[in-house]
Amino acid sequence: METNELSHIFERIGSHHASRRLELQTIHSAIRSGPTGLHISFENLDRVGPLLKALLKISGLWNRAVRNSLNYEIVEHPVRLQNLPPTFQGFRILHLSDLHLEGIADGGTALHRVISQIDYDLCVITGDFRLLTYGDYQHTLTCLAPLVKHIQCTHGIIGILGNHDFLEMVPGIETLGIRMLLNEAVPIQRGAETIWIAGVDDAHWYEVADLTKALQAVPKQDPIARILLAHSPEIIEEAALADIDLYLCGHSHGGQICMPGGTPIIVNSRCGREYAAGSWRHHHMQGYTTRGVGTSLLPVRLSCRPEIVVHHLFATT
Numbered sequence: 001m002e003t004n005e006l007s008h009i010f011e012r013i014g015s016h017h018a019s020r021r022l023e024l025q026t027i028h029s030a031i032r033s034g035p036t037g038l039h040i041s042f043e044n045l046d047r048v049g050p051l052l053k054a055l056l057k058i059s060g061l062w063n064r065a066v067r068n069s070l071n072y073e074i075v076e077h078p079v080r081l082q083n084l085p086p087t088f089q090g091f092r093i094l095h096l097s098d099l100h101l102e103g104i105a106d107g108g109t110a111l112h113r114v115i116s117q118i119d120y121d122l123c124v125i126t127g128d129f130r131l132l133t134y135g136d137y138q139h140t141l142t143c144l145a146p147l148v149k150h151i152q153c154t155h156g157i158i159g160i161l162g163n164h165d166f167l168e169m170v171p172g173i174e175t176l177g178i179r180m181l182l183n184e185a186v187p188i189q190r191g192a193e194t195i196w197i198a199g200v201d202d203a204h205w206y207e208v209a210d211l212t213k214a215l216q217a218v219p220k221q222d223p224i225a226r227i228l229l230a231h232s233p234e235i236i237e238e239a240a241l242a243d244i245d246l247y248l249c250g251h252s253h254g255g256q257i258c259m260p261g262g263t264p265i266i267v268n269s270r271c272g273r274e275y276a277a278g279s280w281r282h283h284h285m286q287g288y289t290t291r292g293v294g295t296s297l298l299p300v301r302l303s304c305r306p307e308i309v310v311h312h313l314f315a316t317t
């Protein structure tokens with residue numbers, strides 16, 4: 001990352017946020033799962049991957065599990081919002097998450113083909129562009145470039161960082177045409193009417209989500225539709241109190257390796273399992289936790305298909 005790009009990021013998000021993230025990234029890169037007070041995440045335990053691979057091979061499930069990781073399910077999800085302006089009736093949001101791009105078994109061929117067949121007005125990506133949680137990210141950006149070319153919509157692409165992503169990736173991601181929200185918000189306009197998309201930085205590992213800051217630019221008066229992008233479903237209490245109408249997130253992978261019938265073994269989130277996958281409601285706030293596109297550790301899924309969601313917005317009647 002160039003020095004002027006780093007100073008621009010500091011200026012944009014403030015030194016407190018930037019310093020904290022960079023410091024934790026450095027600590028994390030150095031020891032990954034050491035005794036630093038950081039959470040120890042499943043995806044950072046080095047021995048889990050080889051052990052899981054051996055188990056899948058011995059049990060004869062490996063080939064099926066790899067094929068499953070490319071068997072994308074397109075989910076059409078209707079959302080009824082009280083404050084939706086009339087011109088946004090039927091507005092479609094393509095929701096991608098947890099791309100973990102370098103780990104996709106076929107290099108992205110099937111994903112590009114599936115995305116090319118979908119119609120939508122806006123695309124949002126709720127974090128985890130990178131496979132690993134440390135090290136090189138240039139390969140991630142190389143894999144992201146062709147995906148971005150396959151995402152075609154009127155209102156562009158908005159993204160946030162996940163716990164696998166580094167702050168230094170932001171300039172490269174934005175150069176490819178994705179507007180990243182780092183505790184920020186942007187208006188989406190149709191005619192004279194507006195909805196707001198706010199996006200927070202990672203709450204799961206780096207704990208740098210600042211919803212108050214993200215909503216600073218959003219007008220206070222009602223009615224206005226507020227959609228929040230968060231990597232994980234771990235700030236739902238705060239978001240509901242802040243009058244978020246729709247909370248879009250990923251992170252859990254829906255479990256990735258599930259029991260027959262789809263019950264996850266691990267969801268890797270500090271919140272209830274009812275928020276681990278699919279649509280949910282918390283008080284007045286609606287939410288959706290996508291199972292995500294990619295995989296962690298290994299390119300495998302069992303009883304848990306990768307998911308591409310299209311949220312269709314409608315006004316309540």
Ligand SMILES: [Fe+2]
Pocket residue numbers: 098099100128162164251252253292296
């Ligand atoms: Fe992820």
